[in-house]
Amino acid sequence: MACLSTSGRVAYGTRRQQTHKFLCQLFLNHSLRGHRHSSSLSTTPGFGTHRLSPQPLHFGFLSRRFHGLNINSGPAAVHMSKDYFDLLQNSHSANGSCGHNSRRSSHRSNNLQYSQCSKTNYRQHSSVHTQQPAGPVREIQIDPYIILDDELKYFYDDVRDLLQSGTSQSELDTIACYYFDGQGKALRPMVTMLMAKAINYHLNNDSHQLVHKQRQIALFSEMVHSASLVHDDVIDQSDFRRGKPSVNALWNHKKVTMAGDYILSIASIMIARLRSDDVTIVLSQILTDLVQGEFMQLGSRETENERFAHYLTKTYRKTASLIANALKATAVIAQADENVAEVAFQYGRNIGLAFQLVDDMLDFVSSTETMGKPTAADLKLGLATAPVLFACEKYPELNPMVMRRFSEPGDVERAFELVHKSHGLEQTRFLAKKHCNEAIRLAQELTESPYQKGLQVVADLVINRMK
């Protein structure tokens, strides 16, 4: 079960330390961001200001909206409470994975904003930081969408042009292009291009031709993702996606199915034209994984012990495999060695898993308006995601509901309530954080560059996103 561990490379202790260091760092950054209006850096002398950006100017980036990824940048939102910090540390020492935290349930249930913390609190933790100064520091805040502007600017136009060039039927073209309206987060292409450029920098290769080929891989990742959305819409019969009517509400389901196949075939032609056997092999793995993930979601009777492993494998196949293999393909086409390709793959896998975990968590906390789809959608579909599975530990009464896929009246509401009562959401977030930290560690194995830094920023975006 490859996706159970964040990575086999790091001894457990080191990882714990790193997480710890990272948390301190994060904590620090957040505190500073919160205080940037009221205080100068000199008021916090214990923080090792030489590591943090000496120019307050950089914090200005925080107020920018990241292409649909809202980071938690309001002064009230960024403060990390001592409670939360302790909680993370505690579950760390418990068993390293998402142990049970029943103490101090002062967490507000349906949002993850943290209460204000007092100055003494971070002073106290600042000493921890000075003892372990080497941590993942991103002193320059980079907006990945801005450094990739050249590649992403006409991204959706290019997808639409490509789809249009393959058919003479305007209705097919319309359905196929429906989700390429530029309203999505474009997370997959963004991460793919970041990794591509970080690898090119690492290999000291700045060929435009190579970047162009890597961009085709990014196109492929977004097209396959859309094709799967189109088919999911027919399967789930949901009426809305991304805040607009879903394809199955607007068009004949048979035509929608065919449009999904069409997107896939055009994407395959495009990849075949890169004329790289290995890239095609790596990318074709995505398709088999996606379908196997769907089959796993169809329901099987696994025991309580197997359930979490089943969930993680499914998450890998449905979400992480796409990112992991697309990133690996960018390394393969750059003729990087196996180690670099593996770093790319593992980075993508961890980001993908974290992304989906946060997604599953947001399904319980976000409002319909921000997500563009109804809340608790997973429960309504009968799916038990990480928050529910964690909550089962505290409330065993959830087990029979999971088994019957929340099919009886009142199940969805009751499960929703119990998840909020338990620490399921915090634990899910913690697990996602672990994967993000691992992704950051992997990114650091590449030569330092703005893109390599961007990869680390992405990990933060993934964990802090609100929609």
Add this chain to the structure above:
Amino acid sequence: MYRASGLIMQQVRQRTPIQAMANKAAPALITFTWRLQQQQRGTATSSMSTSTKQTATPPPRHDWNRAVSEAERIVGYPTSFLSLRWLLSDEIANVALHLRKLVGSAHPLMKTAKHLLYNGKNTMQAWGLIVLLVSKAAGHAANIPDVEQDKSAGVLHSQRALAEVTEMIRISHLVHNSVVNLQSSTQAGQDAGTYDDMSFGNKIGLLTGDYLLGHSSAELANLRNQEVVELISSAVRDFSESEFIGERDEQNNPLPYKPGTFQMPSLNVGVDFNEHDVMAPMPIAQVLGNPEQEWECRNILNAGSLLGKSCQASLKLAGQSETMQRQAYRFGKHLALAWQACLDAEPFQCPTLPLDVTFSLVSAPVLFHLEHDPSLYAQLEKGKQSVENIDYDKVHKAILAGPALAKTKALQRKHTEAALSVLQHFPATDARQALENIILAMQDL
């Protein structure tokens, strides 16, 4: 990797299908296939008895079943093993488990599954076989290493894999095509009694089709020939494009254009794909309104493209010249079109339409008759919401009275002859002879 799977297949082939399935311990699958067989046996015997009564002709010169089984012997290709192999995979066993819930429901997926499992002569089961025969007939370049050859069958391992991909893609299209439109505006979407069955059937059908597509793209990738990947992917594109042409009823069944829709004179000569750019779609707009050319285009997209492009790709794998590849494409295309014309003519072979039999409204006889007598469109117009509202008996009678059936027969002959003449470019071998026999048997069906 493919070779390993080939070994497994050989082992599987030595056992009987039921034993092999029992070893996999998929009891649900067995009961499922068994039930289907029971159902088919029922339908098969009844249709056989009616057909003997009606035809009572002397035995045909060319027997279809014999032609196919002899051809299978030549390339060592029992048609059943393909289906057997993917029937044995976990996902499909899972699907079979779910399909069992659908037995007895009216979901079209059941009909498709039945057609696929039952090797009747009405379904062209033999696409993979054709690809292999063409491969063997053409032979391969001298520089292909020995390990890549299946010496006993005279084809390359990669060509065998391609034949399998061809069948998987075709089946995935059939399965995806059995998805029911459940939009809230449609009848099927409003029928609360069957809605759950239908939506569940859609889910299974969609995933099964995707599973086949995903696996075929993985197998294609392992062939390590990007031109082949490009070509076969474009055949998938053609399949999906074919479902968008012209007017459609609620369930996406095709309807002919109203006579006189096209003011511009349409081309009298057939159009085909741009051979230098597989991305370029079929320029179908140029021929709309001309019954024969329009029919040809629709069916190239629907059938000829995959068979033709697979034959072409197979010769590409063998390192054959561009000219030979082109011939192989033409052979596959014409064979598929001849076959389609034969299928189109079938409902019109008897003086009255058999009970529960319908025909496509864009089949060759209907299009030819509309050209001859545009007033038939008044009958067909009733099918705008659902083609089931059409009085098929009346349309059948009208068409039989006109020249459409004779024109359809001529169309079939035209493509049969074209396929046979392309075959003359291939060296005379047992494989070529087998292909000729299949074509002649088809003409006599």
